[in-house]
Amino acid sequence: MRLFNIILGVAVVGILGFLGIKEVIADPSYFFELFLGGLTRGSIYALIALGYTMVYGIIELINFAHGEIYMIGAMTALIVASVLGLWGWNSAVIVILAFVFAIVYSCAYGFTVEKIAYKPLRTAPRLSALISAIGMSLFLQNYVMLAQSPEYMPFESLIPDFEFWEPFAHIITSVEMTIIVTTVIVMILLGILIKFTRIGKAMRATAQDQVMASLLGINVNRIISTTFVVGSATAAIGGVLIACHVGQINFYIGFLAGLKAFIAAVLGGIGSIPGAVLGSMVLGISESLFTGYFWSEYEDVFAFTILVIILIFRPSGILGRDETTKV
Amino acid sequence: MVTIREIKQSFFIGLWFMVLTFPIMVIRVDTIKHIVIFRWSNLMWVGILGFFASLVWNYFLRRKEEKKKTDTADDIPIVHRLLQNQKFKTPFLMALALFFIAYPFIFPMYHTSIMISALVYVMLGLGLNIVVGLAGLLDLGYVAFYAVGAYTYALLNLHFGISFWLALPISALLGTMFGTILGYPVLRLKGDYLAIVTLGFGEIIRIILENWDELGNGPRGIGNIPAPSFFGHQFGQHDSVIYIYFIVIFLVLLTIFFVNRLENSRIGRAWIALRDDEIACQAMGIDKVKTKLTAFALGATWAALGGVVFAAKTSFINPMSFTIWESITILCVVVIGGMGSAIGVIAGALVLILLPEYLRAVSEYRMLVFGALQVIVMVFKPEGLIKSVRKIYKFKKVEE
Numbered sequence: 008m009r010l011f012n013i014i015l016g017v018a019v020v021g022i023l024g025f026l027g028i029k030e031v032i033a034d035p036s037y038f039f040e041l042f043l044g045g046l047t048r049g050s051i052y053a054l055i056a057l058g059y060t061m062v063y064g065i066i067e068l069i070n071f072a073h074g075e076i077y078m079i080g081a082m083t084a085l086i087v088a089s090v091l092g093l094w095g096w097n098s099a100v101i102v103i104l105a106f107v108f109a110i111v112y113s114c115a116y117g118f119t120v121e122k123i124a125y126k127p128l129r130t131a132p133r134l135s136a137l138i139s140a141i142g143m144s145l146f147l148q149n150y151v152m153l154a155q156s157p158e159y160m161p162f163e164s165l166i167p168d169f170e171f172w173e174p175f176a177h178i179i180t181s182v183e184m185t186i187i188v189t190t191v192i193v194m195i196l197l198g199i200l201i202k203f204t205r206i207g208k209a210m211r212a213t214a215q216d217q218v219m220a221s222l223l224g225i226n227v228n229r230i231i232s233t234t235f236v237v238g239s240a241t242a243a244i245g246g247v248l249i250a251c252h253v254g255q256i257n258f259y260i261g262f263l264a265g266l267k268a269f270i271a272a273v274l275g276g277i278g279s280i281p282g283a284v285l286g287s288m289v290l291g292i293s294e295s296l297f298t299g300y301f302w303s304e305y306e307d308v309f310a311f312t313i314l315v316i317i318l319i320f321r322p323s324g325i326l327g328r329d330e331t332t333k334v
Numbered sequence: 335m336v337t338i339r340e341i342k343q344s345f346f347i348g349l350w351f352m353v354l355t356f357p358i359m360v361i362r363v364d365t366i367k368h369i370v371i372f373r374w375s376n377l378m379w380v381g382i383l384g385f386f387a388s389l390v391w392n393y394f395l396r397r398k399e400e401k402k403k404t405d406t407a408d409d410i411p412i413v414h415r416l417l418q419n420q421k422f423k424t425p426f427l428m429a430l431a432l433f434f435i436a437y438p439f440i441f442p443m444y445h446t447s448i449m450i451s452a453l454v455y456v457m458l459g460l461g462l463n464i465v466v467g468l469a470g471l472l473d474l475g476y477v478a479f480y481a482v483g484a485y486t487y488a489l490l491n492l493h494f495g496i497s498f499w500l501a502l503p504i505s506a507l508l509g510t511m512f513g514t515i516l517g518y519p520v521l522r523l524k525g526d527y528l529a530i531v532t533l534g535f536g537e538i539i540r541i542i543l544e545n546w547d548e549l550g551n552g553p554r555g556i557g558n559i560p561a562p563s564f565f566g567h568q569f570g571q572h573d574s575v576i577y578i579y580f581i582v583i584f585l586v587l588l589t590i591f592f593v594n595r596l597e598n599s600r601i602g603r604a605w606i607a608l609r610d611d612e613i614a615c616q617a618m619g620i621d622k623v624k625t626k627l628t629a630f631a632l633g634a635t636w637a638a639l640g641g642v643v644f645a646a647k648t649s650f651i652n653p654m655s656f657t658i659w660e661s662i663t664i665l666c667v668v669v670i671g672g673m674g675s676a677i678g679v680i681a682g683a684l685v686l687i688l689l690p691e692y693l694r695a696v697s698e699y700r701m702l703v704f705g706a707l708q709v710i711v712m713v714f715k716p717e718g719l720i721k722s723v724r725k726i727y728k729f730k731k732v733e734e
Contacts, residue, residue: 069526082358089363090370108357115354127395127713135712137472137526138669142708145662149702154358154376161366269530304545311534318527319519 041299047183049291050190054245055268056283058238064214064278065234071140072120074265075147080113080243081250082151085162102165109243117239118232152258164251186248193241270314276324344388351384352377394714413677414723438576446579450647452687453582454640459667459679460589461636467674469629470609472529474661475536479509479634481656483641488556488651498562498646509638513631521626536661543653555652559645578647593676605629666704670711672718681720
């Protein structure tokens with residue numbers, strides 16, 4: 008079975024690679040454009056996927072409401088930026104405050120959602136927690152829709168066109184550049200948090216064994232809350248950035264983005280942080296190439312097909328470890 | 335009762351919600367006209383609501399804890415106890431039957447039409463109940479099979495002029511086939527992956543229907559789907575609604591009969607056992623994949639049947655009827671009504687579908703309430719409003 012998988016994988020990559028090289032030679036700049044677009048897209052997926060993968064790593068729950076946290080981040084930034092803009096504040100201050108408010112509010116929502124919908128169900132069957140998560144997602148979407156607007160709202164980009172970037176702007180715009188750079192910085196910070204701080208150590212311990220961690224004096228409930236907060240913060244950054252990139256948001260953006268990010272997390276190996284980043288990049292780039300060279304209307308179908316193929320042939324993902332069920 | 339400490343805590347929770355919802359509830363920006371509206375009154379409502387909700391929440395959470403300690407096994411819901419009582423059961427069922435038979439003749443067509451859609455949801459709910467409630471497989475793409483059924487009838491009728499009665503079994507067969515084809519690769523997955531894959535499948539079917547113009551006219555959909563005929567006789571518009579109503583009633587009864595028989599059969603017990611403990615089941619010699627696949631395929635069959643009725647009733651279908659929200663609505667029916675409990679699902683479908691129809695003023699809050707209810711039911715009453723009752727054999731003392 009394993010050998011068969013490897014052969015199949017090599018064959019698929021080979022055929023796609025052969026077709027790809029022909030296209031790339033025909034028009035290299037188009038390919039490059041798609042590639043960078045994919046990288047941008049992948050960065051956003053990565054920012055969201057981190058939340059999924061960290062939460063799954065600790066409590067083995069698909070946090071369906073995570074996409075909504077990302078949407079709330081973008082929405083808060085939009086509201087704060089428009090209010091301050093009307094009051095005539097300095098644009099640099101607006102950018103900083105919009106980011107700060109988006110992150111703070113997303114964290115608060117992530118924290119509250121965990122306390123309401125997941126904490127009372129910690130010992131309940133998995134199905135209950137999953138249904139509760141779906142309910143929460145549905146609730147948050149409709150809450151934002153009713154309180155704000157069901158229409159698309161234009162989002163004036165917070166990120167200005169940098170002057171020093173002008174010579175390269177025809178290859179990659181300054182917004183895309185900012186997205187990629189910010190993602191790299193966030194990843195590095197997160198890596199430091201997980202690897203070198205006490206909190207990170209406690210998180211890793213909780214992910215490995217909750218009971219043992221609590222015996223060693225780790226407050227498991229607090230660690231789980233922290234995980235939700237950290238995941239929400241990265242999702243909020245992703246939300247604000249994508250809103251700047253696309254230029255409009257509505258209450259529904261979190262749903263599909265959340266699903267795609269989840270697919271990316273599974274692709275990379277759910278529970279693994281480097282896996283989430285790698286999976287996001289792979290998904291972003293391959294999606295971008297697929298829509299560029301084949302049918303753009305089947306973009307989402309492509310992502311789901313990847314998910315199904317991954318789950319059938321390698322359910323543990325690219326970087327995940329195989330796990331056997333034990334009694 | 336409520337202590338001072340709890341009131342203080344709830345006060346702070348109310349404050350927390352006021353802060354939390356401030357940007358979204360209070361500020362409303364119009365980014366096109368560049369106007370900002372502050373709705374301060376909302377802040378007050380959120381605070382008050384948060385305070386009382388927190389009090390009630392804590393009270394019920396505590397009661398749940400207490401109940402866990404003094405667990406009583408024979409905690410049978412009142413509906414079941416009434417139905418077990420023979421004196422009550424017969425007149426109740428008679429009255430129910432009379433009500434449903436007389437319904438289309440007493441009420442105007444509009445109400446009958448709403449009742450039909452509610453009854454279609456009963457069918458769908460009972461079908462999904464096999465998958466989610468009995469077998470414990472979370473299927474978020476249930477609407478895909480519903481779409482398969484509806485499109486099968488519409489397309490077969492369009493191209494070959496096949497009638498409703500012939501389309502019914504064909505669609506059911508196709509639904510089973512689709513269920514099996516989709517189920518086979520994904521049922522080996524763990525539960526939560528299954529939810530995402532089925533969700534993805536539901537979306538794929540919808541996207542394909544929207545983009546594949548040659549198949550079903552894309553977003554424009556298919557119109558002029560004929561209502562069912564009665565031995566070749568086509569009814570007028572009014573009569574045909576009543577006719578469809580009785581067909582649906584018949585199908586619902588058929589479904590109830592099937593589900594009831596299934597639940598007490600070997601395969602039904604295998605489903606329930608599999609839901610409770612997979613590993614133990616395998617040790618007992620139950621074929622995991624085959625059992626799950628049967629549940630999945632049977633659920634799909636019912637969805638396809640529901641789809642045919644839906645197409646015949648509305649006489650027009652397009653992909654917009656088969657969004658993910660439809661799947662989630664059906665899931666709500668099952669979850670809130672009571673997973674695994676046929677009576678619960680029937681009651682859930684009737685309440686959840688009929689109530690928003692008649693409370694038009696608040697119908698925009700429908701999905702908001704559904705979402706909140708899902709969380710609340712899962713936290714406080716995971717077995718749903720009317721829980722299922724497992725067969726219990728009681729040891730009776732022999733009187734001497």
